Amino acid sequence: MSQSITPKKNLLKAERVDYILQTLQAMYPEPPVPLDHSDPYTLLLAVLLSAQCTDARVNTVTPALFARADNPYDMAKVPVEEIKAIIRPCGLSPQKSKAISVLSKMLVEQYDGVVPNDIEALETLPGVGHKTASVVMSQAFNVPAFAVDTHIHRLAQRWGLTNGKSVQQTEKDMKRLFPIESWNHLHLQIIYYAREFCSARGCDGRVCKICTTCYPLRKHPKKVLKP
Known part of the structure; x- marks a missing residue:
């Protein structure tokens, strides 16, 4: 049988x-973080730019953006139109450029230029939803998210x-x-x-x-x- x-x-x-x-x-x-960055602020902008865009594309755009300004104090002084021109390849540049400008000014005015280590505070920034805030918490601050x-x-x-x-x-x-x-x-x-x-x-x-x-x-x- x-x-x-x-x-x-x-x-x-x-x-x-x-x-x-x-x-x-x-x-x-x-596993490495797929978005190139040097600190919480540059990671925050890179994640914001990655909405409806590939990480590879973001990594080709951020060097020029961060060469222009890689901290909230300097970015707050960059005209929105200039930011928009730099990040255009990432798509949704009108919304993203405005968000980058406004959130940079908010960081300067409300957090002394420091990205807050708090998910609720992050979610109050323009262009920063729950997913973006979670990525920043986990990858920049090593907080479980x-x-x-x-x-x-x-x-x-x-x-x-x-x-x-x-x-x-x-x-x-x-x-x-x-x-x-x-x-x-x-x-x-x-x-x-x-x-x-x-x-x-x-x-x-x-x-x-x-x-x-x-x-x-x-x-x-x-x-x-x-x-």
């Missing part, structure tokens, strides 16, 4: 969380970690599932993995290593709900 073969089973959520953590830590033990971008939102759904109804819900679910000490690295690790192995077009939930390990019985593409 031939032995029956037990089919692989999809991993339980706790098993998926453990596998994802171990796999990403082995692949990206010290879990910024959710389109990559993380997509993979969290493919890996069955959230129902994906909103970015806010995804952030809440990821914080609940993963230990707080992993958040800052994990945020970057997922982004790097998404770009390299589980992109919007490169994987549909049945292609990459993590997807196929977590869901070996998945037969149809995983539909991802956009935020």
Whole structure:
């Protein structure tokens, strides 16, 4: 008699969380911050510029911007039109240039030119939403935060970690599932993995290593709900 073969089973959520953590830590033990910067202020501007723009494009634009002004005091004196001309390749330059100018003046007037180490204070600055503030808190100040971008939102759904109804819900679910000490690295690790192995077009939930390990019985593409 031939032995029956037990089919692989999809991993339980706790098993998926453990596998994802171990796999990403082995692949990206010290993930670098993808946006070039020298301090919290330059990181803040780089993250602001990255909205609807690639990190690679931002990194080609910020050298000229920071050569013109790399601190709030100097940037507050730069005409908005000049800022707009420099950052035009990043897109949304009218809104972003105004935000950079106004937030620089606010930092000078309200915080003595220092980027506040407080997520609520950061969110009061123009052009700085919750995601941008979370990135600055985690990458500039090493305070645990879990910024959710389109990559993380997509993979969290493919890996069955959230129902994906909103970015806010995804952030809440990821914080609940993963230990707080992993958040800052994990945020970057997922982004790097998404770009390299589980992109919007490169994987549909049945292609990459993590997807196929977590869901070996998945037969149809995983539909991802956009935020």
